[in-house]
Amino acid sequence: MKIGGFQKNSLIDFPKTIACIVFTQGCNFFCPYCHNPDLVAGSTYGTCNLKDEAGIFEFLEKRKQFLEGVVITGGEPTLQADLIPFLRKIKGMGYKLKLDSNGSRPEVLERIFQEPLIDFISMDIKTRLIDYPLVVPEKFDVSNIRDSIRLIMEKALAYEFRTTCVRPFISVEILNDIGCMVKGAKSYILQKCSRNVTVLDPGFIKKDLNFFSDKEMLEFKNIIGKYVVTSMVR
Numbered sequence: 001m002k003i004g005g006f007q008k009n010s011l012i013d014f015p016k017t018i019a020c021i022v023f024t025q026g027c028n029f030f031c032p033y034c035h036n037p038d039l040v041a042g043s044t045y046g047t048c049n050l051k052d053e054a055g056i057f058e059f060l061e062k063r064k065q066f067l068e069g070v071v072i073t074g075g076e077p078t079l080q081a082d083l084i085p086f087l088r089k090i091k092g093m094g095y096k097l098k099l100d101s102n103g104s105r106p107e108v109l110e111r112i113f114q115e116p117l118i119d120f121i122s123m124d125i126k127t128r129l130i131d132y133p134l135v136v137p138e139k140f141d142v143s144n145i146r147d148s149i150r151l152i153m154e155k156a157l158a159y160e161f162r163t164t165c166v167r168p169f170i171s172v173e174i175l176n177d178i179g180c181m182v183k184g185a186k187s188y189i190l191q192k193c194s195r196n197v198t199v200l201d202p203g204f205i206k207k208d209l210n211f212f213s214d215k216e217m218l219e220f221k222n223i224i225g226k227y228v229v230t231s232m233v234r
């Protein structure tokens with residue numbers, strides 16, 4: 001596993017679970033508002049130096065009484081060749097697992113869902129399918145996104161879809177298109193984009209026009225709420 005960062009504690013990243021977070025290195029998307037640019041671009045990130053697998057497993061062994069779960073996030077975790085053995089090992093220690101993914105590799109999700117490995121999955125939906133070329137390389141097959149959504153809705157124990165709401169990726173029309181794609185989903189989270197962090201494209205957060213007001217976010221919540229069971233602005 002290429003691990004770019006590790007956070008020892010979090011009360012907010014895994015619903016109802018006290019967890020630590022493993023940040024995997026590398027991503028196949030380039031969202032301009034990405035809050036983990038170092039994980040995408042190639043150096044390191046994190047709140048401590050625990051970035052090797054052996055050190056992380058040692059930490060997990062010692063914290064069994066205090067921690068309930070582990071969040072695997074990125075970057076994009078499904079790019080890691082040894083992700084599944086890594087998940088198995090953590091699960092074998094008795095921890096709950098949450099996986100964050102951009103949904104680009106449904107074939108990996110399919111293999112993960114063949115075993116009782118993950119307890120919760122969050123998938124980012126960046127925009128409607130025809131606009132994915134704004135954040136993905138030319139050769140990317142956008143049907144992968146639809147396949148991942150279908151797999152998650154059919155097979156995940158618990159899940160949420162998430163969208164960071166910024167222009168030009170989101171609008172009323174685009175959210176309605178996304179809504180049709182996730183119709184019947186259990187949970188959809190709309191996130192405001194923080195402007196007080198380092199992002200992949202620093203020019204992006206300087207443009208006021210890229211951001212939505214609280215009122216607009218509420219309107220988006222109501223729109224996506226027509227298609228899913230629960231919608232929330234976070």
Ligand code: SF4
Pocket residue numbers: 027028029030031033034035036040074075076102124
């Ligand atoms: S936001 Fe997620 S999918 Fe987009 S570049 Fe950053 S890590 Fe990759």
